[in-house]
Amino acid sequence: MTEFTPFLSLLGGGLIGLSAVLLMAFHGRIAGITGILTGIVPPVASDWGWRAAFLLGAIVAPALLVAITGYSIPFDSPTPTPWLLIGGLIVGIGVYFGSGCTSGHGVCGIARLSPRSIVATLTFMVSTALTVFVIRHLFGGL
Template identity: 80%
Template sequence: MTEFTPWMSLLGGALIGLAAVLLMALHGRIAGMTGILTGIIPPLASDWGWRAAFLAGAVVAPAIIAATTGLEIPFSSPTPAPWLIVGGLIVGAGVYFGSGCTSGHGVCGIARLSPRSIVATLTFMAATAITVFIIRHVAGGL
């Protein structure tokens, strides 16, 4: 069962939007996680410092919230690890061929009214809906 958390989701979305706006305003860069990550994998980009800080903030912020509020952030998956690895590789291929990820296209691209990003995001969402339908209703809810 999926738990819907509207207030936490709204706050999280607002923080993602704020981070994207600040990164664009202060550095003139798009907050696409794949592009940011690419710059800290050797060979390092010349601007690797802000990239590392951005990614560290994305990892450390939930830990700080959990530590200061007592909020438990469960991290588990009923999906077997090999399936997660295969899924990650498929997503990686999609990111490569789609020239970006959901954060770059969905958050930043749509905000800039980029037709390419709108089409890419619609494609991501359609593929997600089809995959969830197949997994839950055709394959028996693996």
């Protein structure tokens, strides 16, 4: 069963939006995690510093939340690790062919009213809904 957390979800979404706005305001860049990550993987982009800082912040901020408040979000997956790795590979291929990920298209692209991003995000959402339906109702998974 999936836990419904509207307050935490709203807070997290707001922080993601704020980070996207600040990155655009201070660096003129779109907060697409795939594009940011691509710039720190060899060949390293000349502007790697802000990219590394952004990604480090995405890792350190939750760790600080846990350290300061003691609150953590439990994560447990019944899916075997090989399946998670295969799923990650498939998502990575999709990100490559889709020219971006949900953060770039869904958060930043829709905010800019980009038709390409709107279509990409709708494709992400429909694919996700179909996948969940098939896994939960046709295959009997969690």
